[in-house]
Amino acid sequence: MAIDVATVRKVARLARIAEPEERLEALAQELNGIMTWIEQLAEVDTDGVEPLTSVVGAGAPLREDVVTMGGDAEMITFNAPKSIDGFFVVPKVVE
């Protein structure tokens, strides 16, 4: 398996976490240590076993299709790093 520096760089990019180039080697070693320990799962026979995604037996509950909360721009943008008149101010996305 072995996570190399290139894999760490790719994963950091996917996770949108800036990692300086000089940290990548140490991170690769760290993640390798953890993933090697996790490898022992291969010992478990899981042939024909359904994955367990939820311990709650019931299916997804349904509710009336009505507005429950919302419509309060001031509340929604209260913690925004930047906002104007109830709108989020974000960096330019489309060039």
Place this chain on the structure above:
Amino acid sequence: MSVLTSLTLKGALDGLNAGDFTSVELTTAHIEAIEAARPLNAFILETPEHALSMAAASDARRALDLQGPLDGAPLGVKDLFCTKGVRTTACSNILGNFIPQYESTVTSQLWRDGAVMLGKLNLDQFAMGSSNETSAFGPVTNPWRSTSSNKPLTPGGSSGGSAAAVAADLCLGATATDTGGSIRQPAAFTGTVGIKPTYGRCSRWGVVAFASSLDQAGPIAKTVEDAAILLTSMCGHDPKDSTSLDVEVPDFSLYVGKSIKGLRIGIPKEYRVDNMPAEIEKLWADGIEWLKEAGCEIVEISLPHTKYALPAYYIVAPAEASSNLARYDGMRYGHRAQGANLTEIYENTRAEGFGDEVKRRIMIGTYVLSAGYYDAYYLKALKVRRRIAEDFDKAWERCDAILTPTAPSAAFGLGENSNDPIAMYLNDVFTVTTNLAGLPGLSLPAGLDANGLPLGLQIIGKPLDEGTVFSVAGAMEKAAGFNAKAARWW
């Protein structure tokens, strides 16, 4: 002051009802205790004015005989629960000065029942940690010290602030959360009682998400009865959480003190791990004796996939965390860093905002979910998760509750395990199985080790059978006669 803060929650509620003191007096005593205990770093935000106004309102309600089941009782709140108008950080810099505009369902139920909020409690950043050392506010120091050394010890984690505050008599009880053992391991390390209920009992709405299929709220308290009283208020169906169970919530305190004669208690042989201190083995054996004396039948059981629980957890939890924590992008709330373009702003925001352990788990989660690895890791872990749940299903054919140690050691020194992630993860070896299977688990203090540090035993119950867990815990608490307190040094 010392008298009022040394009361149990039940004792305080009885005193308030008898008119022995007011909530304002009780709350003031706790505020003073918190101020004096700042070296513990348990509270990261004190809200004394808020507390006193809630206490005065409680006294007014009581004067009109309109009090709720927790009326006037001052509590602490883990800083993972959103509290309206009161800063909530998950102990991460990425949330910065986040002021929720809403209240978590669990805390709203405590206030509905009359409780008083003293402030917000320290935790491992995003509840990721077993020693409280990943907190952006610095670690909590355990009120307990070894009799052989004054070195600072961890209170455990992630609910280290909650456990330390209860152990040091800074509050009558506290909210906590448990994803892999974050209520029960700190409870064991601080001589307190903590319970993680069945998954779905407590609403997750308004609780900062870590791993949604595992996260459950619960109380840390001074006694089994106090934990039962708090849990009764915290549980209940909530339409705002799609995994919240629409089931009746009994008054759990009625189960404390009930006879456990004839109950079958399972002892899982796989919970004897290498390098477990002999004192913990001994304590476990003591626990078995107490249950025999109380009329229980002891049954040896097998949970064969136990050793795979932690590795499976360290795929499932980081995978869910990497998804949940994708929301911290610096656009809608929290910290926003500078950058030349949008991607760089995201990357810098998250690099600056998240601590090392959080980044590590997001990276693991991203890796195991990435193309080419999903089946080999994530799907495999979900299948092992079912194996672990099936182990318990089989065990329930032979027993009504299970007794295990809570943690593989007593509280360790701050800094001792912080450079070895896997050594840190092993703290949860006995607790994480119940998160994966969704079962209730309670830790209670059962004795002291040779260094005078508390050790805990865990009782695991069937789904939704917290009642039996509380009955067994009540009987064990009585038999253990644990009444040691941390000697005050702060």
